[in-house]
Amino acid sequence: MHKKLYLLTSILTLALIILTFVCFKITPTISIGLILFITALVVTFHGVSMKIADLLDEHGMTSFKGSAIYYGILWGGFASLWVIIDVHLANAMLATILAFLVRRRLDYINHAIAGVMVVITFFLNSTFLLSEFAFLFIGLTILGMLKDHIGETHKTSGFFYRLSEFASYSIVTSLAYSLVFNNWIVFFAITLSTASYGLIKFYFHKWGYYKTI
Numbered sequence: 001m002h003k004k005l006y007l008l009t010s011i012l013t014l015a016l017i018i019l020t021f022v023c024f025k026i027t028p029t030i031s032i033g034l035i036l037f038i039t040a041l042v043v044t045f046h047g048v049s050m051k052i053a054d055l056l057d058e059h060g061m062t063s064f065k066g067s068a069i070y071y072g073i074l075w076g077g078f079a080s081l082w083v084i085i086d087v088h089l090a091n092a093m094l095a096t097i098l099a100f101l102v103r104r105r106l107d108y109i110n111h112a113i114a115g116v117m118v119v120i121t122f123f124l125n126s127t128f129l130l131s132e133f134a135f136l137f138i139g140l141t142i143l144g145m146l147k148d149h150i151g152e153t154h155k156t157s158g159f160f161y162r163l164s165e166f167a168s169y170s171i172v173t174s175l176a177y178s179l180v181f182n183n184w185i186v187f188f189a190i191t192l193s194t195a196s197y198g199l200i201k202f203y204f205h206k207w208g209y210y211k212t213i
Contacts, residue, residue: 013074016041020081036188039085043189046078047196050114055200057108072110076117082189083121090126092174092186093118095136103144135177136186143169168194 016038023030023038053071079097083090097115100106106115147169174190177183 009074013045013077016045017077017081020084024085035085039089039185039189040192042078042081042085043193044196046075046082047193047198048200049074049078050193051197051200053110053114057110068108068110069113072108072113073117075110076114079114079118080121083118083126086185087127087129088132088181088183088186089189090122091129091133092136092177092190094122094126094128095133095140096170099137099140099144102141103148105144132177132181132183135180136173139173139176140170143173168198170194 020038020042023034049071053068053075056068056071079093082093097106097118100111101115106112170190171187171194174187178187
């Protein structure tokens, strides 16, 4: 079963990578509808692979040998596709990775692999937008640290814990960014990625991988 899952996810990932490169690096023009469709796939798979990598590290999930590294590479691969798709998404992902670093969330080898993949892809393929990056980095860092504090001090399913889980700091930050810079692709991407991450989290909570939600 694990070998079949490995093969299926590998094929799907390779197909999505090829599709993204063809549409955003080779094809001269691409419709808005196709842009949104591919972006939706990329960010959804990003959220799923990131949460599974986390489950394999910290929450007792077991899979095939090397699965933690494998899903870390998947997470880094899908995150790197953000960089390829759009310069604003690229800066949002770089801000996310560096905010994780400040919050000490890149604390496992698969996390570190994903982070390095994003940074390398960014400097090879994208452009640094200082004001947009700074806005997102500061928001994601401050609100993320607040979420960390709430998670550490409210370890039960109390009001503040639930609020920090459902009122995602990343969605709040991306909404503020989109309102200020009038660019909604970042809000769209972060919301979908966060939603898919959350769905995986709550699904596996039913199987006992989380004590509280």
